[in-house]
Amino acid sequence: MRQRVLRVALVAVLVALVLLAVPLATAMWAYFFADERNELEREALAAAVRVGPDFAAGDPVELPKGREVRLGVYDTRMRLRAGHGPARADTETRRAGAGTVVRGHVDGDLVAAVPVSQNEKVIGIVRVASPARDVWGRVLLGWLALGGVVLIALTAAVLVARRQARALTAPLEALSRQARAVTEGDLTARTAPSPIAEIDQVARTHNAMVERLAQLLQRERDFTANASHQLRTPLTGLQLGLETALTDPHADPRAALQEALESTGHLHHTIDEVLRLAGAGQPSTQTPAAVQPLSGVLGFAEQRWHGLFADTGRRLTVAAEPETQDAPVPGRTVGQILDVLLDNTLRHGRGRAEVTARSLGDTIAIDVQDEGSIHTDPAVLFDRGHTTGAGAGIGLALAKDLAETAGGRLALAGTDPTTFTLLLPPCGVPEVTHSL
Incomplete structure (x- = not known):
């Protein structure tokens, strides 16, 4: 019983944790990657500001210094003009040449490409890339922290479930012990009150049943003892009277029979009175x-x-x-x-x-x-x-x-x-x- 209650509680907690942890882990993954892409886009925009209008004529570009990312500037021919990156523009960078900001994932890198415009004409493209494994590292650290929280919650749930299982099963185990004692003949065994209302009601019903059984058994024992006590002397007198009549050849058998008849009548009355006493406390059956x-x-x-x-x-x-x-x-x-x-x-x-x-x-x-x-x-x-x-x-x-x-x-x-x-x-x- 205790193990079953513990298992039910743990399954319920595990289901709740899974339903909470899986969406949270997914949201954490999406957040870290989205945050990294936003950061790459901001850095690309900051670099695009530094590209001057004479870039197409060969003016050099002074790129900003920030965190360790691969930042490069490409001309309209998709050649790397400054910074770091592939010598020829990749697919995401070429897409940005159409005048739109592009985010993508290329060869294990997160990429953000921002076009540089002059007089509504694209004169270059700024490409920023960072390894996706760095983001995965942060994601895994977040998942590890989430797993730690889940483990702590599960440990706390186990402790609480064990305590509640003991609280639920202890009164039932006590009730079982008392019932076993009653089956072994101890009619004085009684179940203590329980703090759980439903179990306490069962315990009270059990105690009332045992009390009633004890009363019935005691009444039966008393009836047997009372009948034996009250019938012994009249039966002895009846036996002696009949034996005397048999051994005395001059005895009047009619008188002996009359005396025996009176004795048997008294025996009937004795039995009736003992039965009436046995039914005391039961008005429906008492005469x-x-x-x-x-x-x-x-x-x-x-x-x-x-x-x-x-x-x-x-x-x-x-x-x-x-x-x-x-x-x-x-x-x-x-x-x-x-x-x-x-x-x-x-x-x-x-x-x-x-x-x-x-x-x-x-x-x-x-x-x-x-x-x-x-x-x-x-x-x-x-x-x-x-x-x-x-x-x-x-x-x-x-x-x-x-x-x-x-x-x-x-x-x-x-x-x-x-x-x-x-x-x-x-x-x-x-x-x-x-x-x-």
């Missing part, structure tokens, strides 16, 4: 969360987690203030958040776990508390990938994202005992639903 009474959401959470806590010898209590019982909330979203917080309490907390719903005016606050303590910086507690135990650090980040999609906020309200608080804004009139 609204189902609104349900808070009492139903809390009751279903207690039903799912009471046995799990009891299996570990711990107690789970769920309570709600009377004025929050019928408060409309996004049921599936709140249910997923409670699943994350209770799973986190079950894995990392200790002692009794409590879920309490309370009213803060128009806002509903749901506290999830256990008897353990936490010493992690709250600023990084909800960062994806951050964990204080053996987990993958996905749950709390997922719960925080779910709360924000519902217009709420999840925060660490206390460290000893550990308390997480979910704040939910008013959600409208509850819809009657039996999906849970």
Whole structure:
């Protein structure tokens, strides 16, 4: 690219120099020869003045002394009478005998012949000649000077073209490097702004494309991690329930199937909620969360987690203030958040776990508390990938994202005992639903 730009610039400069230098060289050649002929004519006229009226009668002629040229005077018989020149007049000198000034080129000499008249009658001819090679010497010196100027201009053009080629290609080379880095998996690579508007526009478009790709890829990764995290516990419970029903000959298969059906329904809701979270920020594809009474959401959470806590010898209590019982909330979203917080309490907390719903005016606050303590910086507690135990650090980040999609906020309200608080804004009139 850089070499191509340089070649184009040099070709353009060369064409311009040729178009300028060739006519200038031609004009220089014509000027030097025309100037020499004019000078010869002036010298011939100056010599003709010195030819007296008695020249035809044999009066001698005193020729002027000037620059080194061959100056001669011829009579009407075309014989050399004074000065220097051929003994017999040449063709150009004979033409001047007709009474006109003649300029010509004879045997490598520039010649000017001027007639000398007396009483309107030609009595002699003054011939002045100089070697054409002397004029060619001056022409060649002029051409040499012109060539030097052209060479200087061409050198300057090369330097300017190289600089401009670097200025034009450097942003494109940087853009190519960043694009190569992106193809190699570095989605943090960004192209710096360019002083060239067109290239800068391409760079901005490239950066926007990479940013969008990074967001899509991160969303895909988050969706995979969120789905894996949220489906692991329900699937484990479903598997254990079915295995228990198979190994116990006295178990009621209908009850086991009913429990499995409820578990699969919860799995469907979990998948729907994770998909809805993956579409956050895309209003055209995002579906609204189902609104349900808070009492139903809390009751279903207690039903799912009471046995799990009891299996570990711990107690789970769920309570709600009377004025929050019928408060409309996004049921599936709140249910997923409670699943994350209770799973986190079950894995990392200790002692009794409590879920309490309370009213803060128009806002509903749901506290999830256990008897353990936490010493992690709250600023990084909800960062994806951050964990204080053996987990993958996905749950709390997922719960925080779910709360924000519902217009709420999840925060660490206390460290000893550990308390997480979910704040939910008013959600409208509850819809009657039996999906849970």
